[in-house]
Amino acid sequence: MKNFDKYFDEIIGTLQITRVERERYKESLKNSITRWRIKGLLGKDEIPDTGGKLIWNWKMSQDKDMVIQMVSSVSKRIFNYRRKIFGLKDTGPNKTYIAHMVNELMKEGMPIFYPNPELIDRFFRDGEIE
């Protein structure tokens, strides 16, 4: 995989992720390519098209992982703020419920978008990846 960094940059585009996340995403993409080759979805030395179905599939899966990370972060933030709010004092935020609300928010209000509508359905259905 020569020029993998260039190829990876093209896929990531303008997404702003940290250095650590970038490394994790890169590793994930490399592993996914190996998996797709084993599954026969790609040829031996073939790499998927940067705007193709497989790459969007991978992006959707990464998004699901990042949403889990976001829910964790939001839960912590709510936990820290509830002690400053009279009406919320001594109540515990429920991470599962927050995850549900974030998921709902991504249907309306902050809708998630992929070029392939089937992928949007899959994001909310079960998120199964190739």
Next chain:
Amino acid sequence: MHKRQLQYFLKSCYLGGEIGSVIWEYKSKSKKLITRFITGNKELLGYVSCNSLYDFSNDTETKLELDWNKGKDFKIGIYDLEQLKKMISILDDTELKIELDMYKDRAVSMVINDGYSSMKYMCSDLSVINKPPLMQNIPDFQTLIFTLKDSKKKFSAGYKVFESDTFFCVLENKKSKDKGLDEIVFSIGYNNKIPTNRVDVCFGSPLIGLDNKEHFYNSKLVVKIFEILDMFGVVSTMLISNQGLALISNDKKHAPTNETKYGIRYDYYFVELNV
């Protein structure tokens, strides 16, 4: 289900914190509680199933007929696996009574009771948890290794020495002065370009059918799996394919000596690293 059996099942999918969220599915027809998961970097895909109820008082196994949802099929979304693991550890070491509060086909909450104290765990939407791909086109595995206790121990100790090296290479021992000539060694710290500090751990199996390419895998994940194998205390097999996949399994179809302890079956697939 006994607390210990539930803990074994939990630990087998938690993998020391590598997996955060999972879906458990019970099928009353096959009488199995199954879960599939994938790590965030898509390097490991796991399949763990509980196939029987284990009676710890007389070491016997019976069919897994779970009455958590009145004997019917169910799916549970566990968003925070770590928290559930900690919650269950509080309960007494006894048979647990588990009941699901269902809404349509979805578990809303799970109430676990040890006869003295009880706890409620809120289940999540299944859609918020990443679902791993189905295993298709599983390649032929060329080499089979028995995960012996001594080798596992040495490998784990070796991994701790080379913290920054997160991978190991599968090689054949060609040095006549070393023990285990012509056998498989897992070389931690190996580098093909420059001479480095490295530890070669012999696994006592001949290298059959593997090509001459270097096969690198993640040491950390393998160490985590070895911890699971140690927990069960049975010999399992590790299989390596030329196509870039390795498998650690206790399925008898790979080797007749493989054993299932406490009714739990596992398959952990690793993708080869591009180093």
